[in-house]
Amino acid sequence: MNVIDFFGWLIFLYMIGASVFYFVLFLLSAITLRRERGLNQKVPYDDLLVSRDTKPISILVPAFNEEAGVVSSVRSLLSMNYPEYEIIVINDGSTDETLTKMINAYKMEPVTMTVRKQVLSKEIIGIYRSTLFENLVVVDKLNGGKADALNAGINTSRFPYVCSLDGDSMLEPDALLKAMKPIIDSNEQVIATGGSVRIANGCRIEKGEVMNVNLPRNPIVTLQIIEYLRAFLIGRVSLSKHNLLLIISGAFGVFNKGWVVKAGGYKQDTVGEDMELVVRLHKVLAEEKSNKQIRYIPDPVCWTEAPDSLAILRRQRTRWQRGLFETLRTHYKMLLNPKYKKVGFISMPYFVLIELLGAVIEGLAYLYIILGLLFSFIPIELSVMLLVVTWFYGSYISMCGVLLEEWSLKRYPKKRHLLTLFFYASTEMFWYRPLNIWWRIQGLWQGIRKRSDWGVMTRKGISKE
Structure with missing residues (x-):
């Protein structure tokens, strides 16, 4: 040979x-999915609406030059089926009309708020609250990147759980309830959950609500839909079952704020801040010998806009791979390390x-x-x-x-x-x-x-x- x-x-x-x-x-x-098929999930979710165990959530929406979709994305969040939550849009030094559109659409006025600097972030220039919706706030800050914007949102947030959401994404009405259910059912042994992300291109969406689900005509986008199904329904469902999940999509994830702060918040010097945080959480859990879990929930759906040209798709995919490399390089000592058990091996x-x-x-x-x-x-x-x-x-x-x-x-x-x-x-x-x-x-x-x-x-x- x-x-x-x-x-x-x-x-x-x-x-x-x-x-x-x-x-x-x-x-x-x-x-796993066949076992759950046909189960009536409506009753338990309705129960969560009146349960004292349903913790309030701060929804963090980092936005950099998101003028095209941020208003409609926020509109979809205002109609969430959840007992108590706040929406914090973090304008990360946008150079377009993101801030102006938010102020005009939701009649926002400057306010003074206490900001606890629990994790590192760049200077906050101003904070605005809507006169129409008391639970809607915009934080205007110097540009520092998505991770820095999320950290600013954490510092501004009032509630014990935070939900990270992309500025161009929309949640289905019950998404937060479904994402919080494993946390509540486990008596907060689950410290983070991630939900399915689906591509909205081709769907009919009006005023922040998905009216009709359809496939796009663009084959580039259709292949991305298939990729998402493969990644979420094959990879994450099975890995999550054994607490082996190393990534919760930055488009939609719910986290126990205390554990995020303990881990140091989002890392600003990487383009893969979503995966890096989850790996660091696993590291902290192992070092503290904690049996807390990180779960993926296939049902709560977040709809997002996918690139529809090869040029933009290339930028996204090269960035994702860079983020993966940076995370694995940062935490290479976890590889095959008995200290980190199944995650390491x-x-x-x-x-x-x-x-x-x-x-x-x-x-x-x-x-x-x-x-x-x-x-x-x-x-x-x-x-x-x-x-x-x-x-x-x-x-x-x-x-x-x-x-x-x-x-x-x-x-x-x-x-x-x-x-x-x-x-x-x-x-x-x-x-x-x-x-x-x-x-x-x-x-x-x-x-x-x-x-x-x-x-x-x-x-x-x-x-x-």
Whole structure:
């Protein structure tokens, strides 16, 4: 066996191992979701509305140049089905009309509030409260990035739980109740929960409310929907079951504020502040020998705007990969460390070997396949086997994610929706996944070079006023 064949077999074995691992995650997730299917969840959530154990929440909405969607996003939050909560929009030095639109839309006036500086954040310039809605506040501060804005929100917040939410996102009315239920049921043994994030492009949304769920016409956005189903319903459901979850999406997560403050708040020098905080929480829990848990809840849905062009999508994906690299580099001592138990021996190796390095190895698999089909120095048999296993890893697992959607939430009720999703999932490895792999490799390289900028993310808005 020559060197080329040897590396080809190594890539093949890696792809087989990663596919088996993902398929096991799929089976575990399917079992979990099928057990919950058909259960009447309405009564327990109604009970939470009148329960004394339902803690008040501060919803933190960091906003930088979000003039296109922040007003409608806040409107959806004002109609949340929850006993007591406040909405804190943090204007992070926006250069557009974000602050002006909020002040005009909600008749906001300057107020004086006590701000407890529990975590580091940049200077607050002013605070405004709505004269229409007493629980709506805008914090105007110097630009410091999303993590810094969230820290400013934590310092301003009054309640024991905080919910982080993107400025272009909208929650379904019962989302907070559903996210808080595991915390209440566990007597606050659960200290953080994350919910499903769904893509709103293509849906009809009016005045902050999803009126009709539909698929977008843009195939780039449709493939992102499939990606989200794969990531949330396969990866996070199964990892959460065993307290192995290392990421709660920055688009929607609920946290015990005391534990966030104890961990030091959000880290400002990373573009992956959402994952970094969750990993640090696991670290703090292990060091204090606490049995607190971090959970993912598949039902509470947050709707967000997805990039609809390759240029913007590339910026997002390279940033995500940089954030992953930065987090794993910061906490590399947790890897295979007995002190951190299952997180150190399962979660950390999974994110290093599959989520981080997987793009490089999968990229080599594509290169090997192409060279094997074009040139004779690579065995055609091995290239064909790699093609099959790469399709399974890239497309079949995504189709499994679509299947889990049909088994569980059924947000896409029409049969043509499912057929469209299955079709696009089957074609993923031939065009969309290679692009993603290339962007992830670029993001990894940028992380190694310590690039720190976010990149421009243009928003069009997802709600009609």
